[in-house]
Amino acid sequence: MKSCRKLIAANVIKRASFNLFPAVAALMLTGCWTPPNANVQPGGEPRLIQSGISVESIRERAMVQTIDASQRILNLKLSDGTPITCKVSQQVVGVDKIQAGDKIKVTLVEELAVYVLKDGILPGAAGTEKVILFIARVQSVDPSYRLLTLQYLNGQTEVFKTGLNAKLLEMQPGDAVVLQSAEAKAIHIEN
Amino acid sequence: MTNKKNRRPAALVTRVSITAGIATSLLPVMPVQAQLTPTEINDLRNTIGNRIETMTILGGDYGVGGGSYSSSAKGDNANINTTKFGGSGEVGAPQPLGDLDIGWQPRVQGSMGYLTANNKFQSGLLDDDTSKYKTFAIQFGGGARFWLNDHFSIAPTVMGMYGHTENNFTAGNTFSQDNLTEAKQLGLIDWSVDTWTIRPSLNLQYQYTWHRVIFTLSSEPTYFYTKSFDSSSANLNVEGNAEAWDNKLDVDAPLGVELFGHELRTGGYFSRTDLYGDLEDGLATSYVYEAHGRLVLDFLNQLWKVQWIGLGGSYLWGNDFHGWSVGADVTFRF
Numbered sequence: 001m002k003s004c005r006k007l008i009a010a011n012v013i014k015r016a017s018f019n020l021f022p023a024v025a026a027l028m029l030t031g032c033w034t035p036p037n038a039n040v041q042p043g044g045e046p047r048l049i050q051s052g053i054s055v056e057s058i059r060e061r062a063m064v065q066t067i068d069a070s071q072r073i074l075n076l077k078l079s080d081g082t083p084i085t086c087k088v089s090q091q092v093v094g095v096d097k098i099q100a101g102d103k104i105k106v107t108l109v110e111e112l113a114v115y116v117l118k119d120g121i122l123p124g125a126a127g128t129e130k131v132i133l134f135i136a137r138v139q140s141v142d143p144s145y146r147l148l149t150l151q152y153l154n155g156q157t158e159v160f161k162t163g164l165n166a167k168l169l170e171m172q173p174g175d176a177v178v179l180q181s182a183e184a185k186a187i188h189i190e191n
Numbered sequence: 192m193t194n195k196k197n198r199r200p201a202a203l204v205t206r207v208s209i210t211a212g213i214a215t216s217l218l219p220v221m222p223v224q225a226q227l228t229p230t231e232i233n234d235l236r237n238t239i240g241n242r243i244e245t246m247t248i249l250g251g252d253y254g255v256g257g258g259s260y261s262s263s264a265k266g267d268n269a270n271i272n273t274t275k276f277g278g279s280g281e282v283g284a285p286q287p288l289g290d291l292d293i294g295w296q297p298r299v300q301g302s303m304g305y306l307t308a309n310n311k312f313q314s315g316l317l318d319d320d321t322s323k324y325k326t327f328a329i330q331f332g333g334g335a336r337f338w339l340n341d342h343f344s345i346a347p348t349v350m351g352m353y354g355h356t357e358n359n360f361t362a363g364n365t366f367s368q369d370n371l372t373e374a375k376q377l378g379l380i381d382w383s384v385d386t387w388t389i390r391p392s393l394n395l396q397y398q399y400t401w402h403r404v405i406f407t408l409s410s411e412p413t414y415f416y417t418k419s420f421d422s423s424s425a426n427l428n429v430e431g432n433a434e435a436w437d438n439k440l441d442v443d444a445p446l447g448v449e450l451f452g453h454e455l456r457t458g459g460y461f462s463r464t465d466l467y468g469d470l471e472d473g474l475a476t477s478y479v480y481e482a483h484g485r486l487v488l489d490f491l492n493q494l495w496k497v498q499w500i501g502l503g504g505s506y507l508w509g510n511d512f513h514g515w516s517v518g519a520d521v522t523f524r525f
Contacts, residue, residue, distance in 0.1 A: 033340050
């Protein structure tokens with residue numbers, strides 16, 4: 001009976017060893033966890049990674065600063081204080097009812113450009129330098145699910161779902177993000 | 192966070208499938224019990240206790256997905272159906288744990304399930320008899336996931352579960368009808384029992400993204416302690432221990448093609464779950480393998496907290512059984 005128990009114990013240990021293998025292997029690779037951080041200098045030479053990246057910003061709260069109904073141009077101040085100029089999509093009706101001072105919720109379709117910059121500067125041809133006015137930095141990238149998390153200059157973060165053509169595998173935390181254009185896809189007047 | 196992730200639908204389905212074995216082995220004790228010694232009767236009660244414990248786990252544990260299974264083991268037909276709602280996942284993004292280089296997230300797990308088993312005997316002393324089981328169970332708990340680096344994390348959790356199981360026996364032959372009253376008095380048939388279960392567990396997970404493909408290797412030992420607190424028969428009491436150790440490799444790959452505005456993804460997992468204690472006795476197998484495949488649409492950051500919606504299917508096999516399971520695959524990420 002005693003030897004039988006020993007045999008059972010040996011089998012249990014053998015199975016446990018087999019089961020522990022993945023965990024042990026993983027523990028061997030343990031280093032340190034680092035929280036997402038956008039305020040780092042990305043690796044690689046300063047360059048434009050990609051422009052024309054289309055993303056949708058859902059239902060931002062904003063205040064109308066000025067409006068040109070005939071040209072369908074809106075100047076907005078977002079809830080975080082960021083000023084933004086956008087074109088109003090043709091699918092939005094009743095643009096003429098929007099007035100300066102209105103508080104609105106707006107769905108914006110934006111086009112972004114992502115750069116690797118050094119001190120905010122992009123070296124050009126023949127030794128020239130160009131200052132790039134960026135609005136945010138990349139905080140984290142999930143290339144599998146095409147998620148791009150940006151941290152704006154005021155510290156707020158926003159997660160965007162990018163299109164299939166976005167070169168997310170080339171992007172990394174600290175990359176500079178420039179807003180190229182914005183279009184108001186839907187507007188809801190709150191007041 | 193991954194909601195587990197509607198995690199382990201496969202491992203769960205596997206166990207669900209095995210419940211057929213439980214049903215087939217539960218009832219043969221009834222007709223012969225009158226000729227048994229008190230010691231043997233006590234052994235049979237312990238066996239029933241193991242089965243109740245196993246059914247409660249199969250019917251209510253969040254790790255076991257809903258599904259149906261049929262078996263003709265031992266020449267008898269048994270059908271098991273489980274309907275279940277539940278899942279698990281981490282809440283929010285990892286936060287620093289004090290001054291340590293460790294990130295942590297709260298983790299919640301919950302499940303509510305209903306299991307029915309129908310066992311029609313077609314041979315021996317129980318020929319033409321039918322035994323039916325119903326189990327309702329509800330489970331909730333949580334813990335935390337700790338990220339030791341960007342890829343490796345551990346998640347200790349504790350859950351509590353309430354279970355209610357009923358047996359209904361229909362005697363179809365003269366022998367069974369003659370012994371029905373005594374078997375009932377002994378608490379071997381036509382019983383109902385309420386149980387509680389405590390379930391500590393430790394999930395170890397290594398996740399790595401290669402290009403756009405996510406590989407997740409996980410190992411999760413789980414302990415179950417079950418005890419009855421109310422029973423229709425003074426002779427029927429349940430108290431037992433069981434362990435399960437699930438090891439799994441999951442692959443999640445985007446296909447680069449959109450359908451209805453959502454990217455198609457495919458993937459699946461291969462797992463082995465080792466069973467110990469009453470689970471091993473109750474299911475009459477010491478391990479279960481599962482191969483799972485899925486085809487889903489990516490909804491992450493597009494529809495509330497939904498990560499994906501699609502279809503999944505599993506093939507399961509153990510010591511002396513095998514089975515299939517197909518169903519909807521919906522995963523959330525909070």
